[in-house]
Amino acid sequence: MKLHQHLPLLALLTPALALAGMNDDPILTKLDVKQLEGAYRDGDARLVWNAEGWLGTDLHKLVLTSEGSRLAGRSEDQELRLFYRRAIAPYWDLELGWHHEPLAEKRDDRALLGLSGTAPWFIETDLNLLAGPGSDLSAELSLEREIRLTRQWVLSPEIGLTAHNFTNQDEHQGSGLADLDLELRLAWEVRPDLAPYVGVSWERKLGDSADMARASGHDVERTYWRMGVSFWF
Amino acid sequence: MSKHSTLPMPSRRRFVQGLALGGLAAGLGLETRPLLAASTTSPRTPGILNGADFKLEIGHQRVNFTGREKLATTVNGTLPAPILRWREGERVRIEVHNTLDVDSSIHWHGIILPTEMDGVPGLSFDGIAPGDRFTYEFDVQQSGTYWYHSHSGFQEQTGLYGAIIIDPKEPEPFNYDRDYVLMLSDWSDTPPERIYSNLKKMSHYYNRRERTLSDDLIPETRQDGWGAAVSRRQMWEQMRMSDRDISDVTGYTYTFLINGQPPASGWSGLFTPGEKVRLRVINAAAMTFFDLRIPGLKMTVVACDGQYVEPVSVDEFRIGVAETIDIIVEPTEHRAYSLFAQAIDRSGYAHGHLTPDPALKAIPPAMDPAPELTHMDMGMAMSGSAHGGHAMPAHNEHTGHSMPAAGSNREHGNHPGMHHEQISVSHEAHQSMTMSHNRHATAADALNPHAGHDMTRHHRHDMPPDPRPATAYRGHPLSAGMPVHADSEYGPHVDMRAEAPQYRLDDPGVGLRNNGRKVLTYADLRSLHPTPDTREPGREIELHLTGNMSRYMWSINGIRYADADPIHLTYGERVRITLVNDTMMPHPVHLHGMWSDLETGDATHLPRKHTLVVQPGARLSYLVTADARGEWAFHCHLLYHMMGMFRKVVVS
Numbered sequence: 029m030k031l032h033q034h035l036p037l038l039a040l041l042t043p044a045l046a047l048a049g050m051n052d053d054p055i056l057t058k059l060d061v062k063q064l065e066g067a068y069r070d071g072d073a074r075l076v077w078n079a080e081g082w083l084g085t086d087l088h089k090l091v092l093t094s095e096g097s098r099l100a101g102r103s104e105d106q107e108l109r110l111f112y113r114r115a116i117a118p119y120w121d122l123e124l125g126w127h128h129e130p131l132a133e134k135r136d137d138r139a140l141l142g143l144s145g146t147a148p149w150f151i152e153t154d155l156n157l158l159a160g161p162g163s164d165l166s167a168e169l170s171l172e173r174e175i176r177l178t179r180q181w182v183l184s185p186e187i188g189l190t191a192h193n194f195t196n197q198d199e200h201q202g203s204g205l206a207d208l209d210l211e212l213r214l215a216w217e218v219r220p221d222l223a224p225y226v227g228v229s230w231e232r233k234l235g236d237s238a239d240m241a242r243a244s245g246h247d248v249e250r251t252y253w254r255m256g257v258s259f260w261f
Numbered sequence: 262m263s264k265h266s267t268l269p270m271p272s273r274r275r276f277v278q279g280l281a282l283g284g285l286a287a288g289l290g291l292e293t294r295p296l297l298a299a300s301t302t303s304p305r306t307p308g309i310l311n312g313a314d315f316k317l318e319i320g321h322q323r324v325n326f327t328g329r330e331k332l333a334t335t336v337n338g339t340l341p342a343p344i345l346r347w348r349e350g351e352r353v354r355i356e357v358h359n360t361l362d363v364d365s366s367i368h369w370h371g372i373i374l375p376t377e378m379d380g381v382p383g384l385s386f387d388g389i390a391p392g393d394r395f396t397y398e399f400d401v402q403q404s405g406t407y408w409y410h411s412h413s414g415f416q417e418q419t420g421l422y423g424a425i426i427i428d429p430k431e432p433e434p435f436n437y438d439r440d441y442v443l444m445l446s447d448w449s450d451t452p453p454e455r456i457y458s459n460l461k462k463m464s465h466y467y468n469r470r471e472r473t474l475s476d477d478l479i480p481e482t483r484q485d486g487w488g489a490a491v492s493r494r495q496m497w498e499q500m501r502m503s504d505r506d507i508s509d510v511t512g513y514t515y516t517f518l519i520n521g522q523p524p525a526s527g528w529s530g531l532f533t534p535g536e537k538v539r540l541r542v543i544n545a546a547a548m549t550f551f552d553l554r555i556p557g558l559k560m561t562v563v564a565c566d567g568q569y570v571e572p573v574s575v576d577e578f579r580i581g582v583a584e585t586i587d588i589i590v591e592p593t594e595h596r597a598y599s600l601f602a603q604a605i606d607r608s609g610y611a612h613g614h615l616t617p618d619p620a621l622k623a624i625p626p627a628m629d630p631a632p633e634l635t636h637m638d639m640g641m642a643m644s645g646s647a648h649g650g651h652a653m654p655a656h657n658e659h660t661g662h663s664m665p666a667a668g669s670n671r672e673h674g675n676h677p678g679m680h681h682e683q684i685s686v687s688h689e690a691h692q693s694m695t696m697s698h699n700r701h702a703t704a705a706d707a708l709n710p711h712a713g714h715d716m717t718r719h720h721r722h723d724m725p726p727d728p729r730p731a732t733a734y735r736g737h738p739l740s741a742g743m744p745v746h747a748d749s750e751y752g753p754h755v756d757m758r759a760e761a762p763q764y765r766l767d768d769p770g771v772g773l774r775n776n777g778r779k780v781l782t783y784a785d786l787r788s789l790h791p792t793p794d795t796r797e798p799g800r801e802i803e804l805h806l807t808g809n810m811s812r813y814m815w816s817i818n819g820i821r822y823a824d825a826d827p828i829h830l831t832y833g834e835r836v837r838i839t840l841v842n843d844t845m846m847p848h849p850v851h852l853h854g855m856w857s858d859l860e861t862g863d864a865t866h867l868p869r870k871h872t873l874v875v876q877p878g879a880r881l882s883y884l885v886t887a888d889a890r891g892e893w894a895f896h897c898h899l900l901y902h903m904m905g906m907f908r909k910v911v912v913s
């Protein structure tokens with residue numbers, strides 16, 4: 029009689045019905061636009077986004093993320109990730125999936141293994157390992173913490189690091205630590221699910237990656253001013 | 262359905278008399294006597310239905326509590342639903358017609374009846390399908406104040422709740438001139454499905470009282486230095502938890518109601534100075550614990566969960582979701598008294614007026630400071646003394662549980678996190694002092710700049726001597742000792758386990774400790790009647806209330822209802838149920854179909870309850886006689902916890 033018990037997807041369409049059947053763990057969806065912003069540097073204005081959508085339950089989720097930027101109507105870089113996120117500890121999730129760069133000239137799909145969660149002191153932690161063809165490995169670490177200044181003003185410092193075990197001249201990716209990224213955003217939390225913000229970020233290439241960039245006449249460090257909005261539903 | 266009962270009923274007569282004496286009334290009896298209505302701000306005030314045959318129609322009704330029109334789920338078009346007035350010993354017949362386009366049901370909360378009449382879809386019956394009717398019919402075997410609500414989906418959040426008054430066969434052991442129901446509830450314009458999914462996606466969505474730099478850290482750093490301010494946060498930050506995490510759903514979305522009236526319109530009850538007024542307080546909220554007081558009045562608690570208790574005089578009480586507390590007050594002055602029910606997290610309040618004249622309105626007092634959790638609320642062992650050294654309620658001084666002052670100072674020294682609550686205490690004492698001036702003030706008090714210090718003296722004079730033993734209940738020897746946590750309590754679905762949960766029956770709870778007022782605790786409850794079943798329990802069932810706040814998952818023993826085996830009781834057995842709260846918030850736990858005799862230490866007069874609040878990080882025991890065959894629900898009554906924190910109990 030209660031179809032939704034047998035066809036979990038129905039629960040998505042009829043949440044009230046699903047809960048009447050005492051379902052404490054309905055299948056939900058969330059679209060979390062973490063950043064949708066203009067990034068300004070040297071008179072250029074880029075459109076930058078970082079969004080995550082998921083479908084799933086308390087402990088198991090299917091996640092699609094998209095990051096990228098556009099300058100003057102042309103996409104600069106983009107990456108898509110599709111993975112399975114599974115809770116492994118009260119504050120930690122394990123992620124397993126696929127990394128894809130739609131704009132890459134040669135096919136550049138990689139396998140993704142990630143650990144994300146909240147470390148003590150409420151440090152939002154994201155650690156990813158990307159495995160490319162052969163034994164090419166990249167590691168990414170991102171740490172972020174929200175500092176609540178007042179009820180509505182929230183300051184979020186973030187630090188990001190990447191490292192590789194290979195060298196890719198075209199992309200200025202050198203073996204070892206490659207990129208350092210410091211970001212600071214100040215958000216006005218209109219509602220828990222809507223917050224416009226301003227921010228600044230400073231990126232710097234490190235080690236071999238810096239040498240490669242320098243050699244080809246590219247900047248080693250860049251500062252962007254950012255203004256945007258984050259929201260979820 | 263008969264609105265006008267022609268049957269003679271002693272207490273009913275007194276009830277009507279109360280209305281006649283004052284000449285005006287609000288709330289009860291409104292529909293039948295529109296001329297008597299004092300409170301005309303809401304057309305949705307419930308009426309009273311008397312007799313033995315009732316017809317209830319579940320439907321939708323437009324309501325407006327916030328300035329926006331929304332659709333509520335109602336019975337006979339009112340919110341709350343009509344008050345049902347039954348008589349002990351009669352057989353009642355209630356035909357319920359579901360006009361919604363989804364299944365519905367009505368559960369009679371705290372009523373002893375056959376399992377198939379209990380109204381829990383999936384356990385007692387199939388629920389009432391859209392357009393269908395279901396007739397409930399059972400003998401009324403008890404008396405007192407109860408309530409009814411939907412047990413389907415989230416219909417309780419959207420308005421499907423009403424009061425039940427059962428007039429006793431025997432005369433009541435107390436007198437009163439007027440009788441009012443105070444039904445407390447929480448209303449949100451946001452659909453409950455959305456509230457639930459918001460909590461799943463961001464568990465602190467509704468907590469707007471997180472610590473901030475400007476309100477806490479900077480002022481504290483100035484006062485106590487950086488090191489002290491940071492060390493105060495250290496434990497919570499390391500645990501990834503918040504000591505401000507009091508309620509899941511708050512005044513950020515809720516409007517708190519008394520008898521379906523928001524504070525702005527304010528429900529009014531009338532009295533004539535010198536009368537005794539009985540207030541039947543029912544917490545019909547989906548998620549909100551209320552702390553109720555009437556500044557300037559002592560309240561005498563005469564019944565709890567419908568059952569008589571030895572009268573206790575208090576200034577304030579906390580009422581858990583689904584509990585009922587009957588009080589008697591005697592307002593003597595010709596002025597309006599404030600019926601003030603703050604939400605436990607101080608994010609808002611329900612407010613009404615007890616007034617001799619509808620034109621006179623009471624002004625609500627300021628809310629107390631937002632409470633903060635302590636180590637004790639995490640179920641952690643307290644270094645040094647036993648539980649609650651730091652939380653020793655002021656009123657216990659005169660009930661005889663005195664705690665050495667040095668001990669309490671030491672606690673504060675060791676746990677700077679409590680410092681804050683201590684600061685707020687003196688503030689609260691002062692505040693309550695100002696509010697009780699009208700009643701207690703003497704010239705000397707008014708002149709005394711340190712009025713707060715006089716609180717205890719007042720209390721010593723006002724309070725009757727406490728007959729209870731000086732030492733609080735610490736549990737049956739069988740249940741003492743460290744808890745054993747099952748393997749199922751470990752994993753991503755459970756974020757904490759109480760290390761050293763204590764019996765804290767004499768703890769008023771977070772936000773009420775040391776507030777200078779006499780606050781009701783479970784240790785104050787003593788049944789007026791002897792415990793009916795004096796057998797020693799044959800066995801003990803220990804259940805742990807568990808969850809992961811940040812993932813918003815709730816369970817018992819780490820196992821959610823969908824994955825759990827039923828709890829089996831043998832018909833006729835006497836069993837002890839011990840609940841251990843492995844979370845940071847109080848859970849009101851409700852067993853259907855059978856009484857829960859709360860173990861308070863005095864086995865001869867155990868208070869009988871249907872809903873028991875287990876304080877955060879604490880434990881609590883009660884005895885149940887399995888005298889009702891069938892399948893029964895057993896669950897946390899917080900609406901958004903219930904789906905996981907639920908068990909089927911089978912008595913056979």
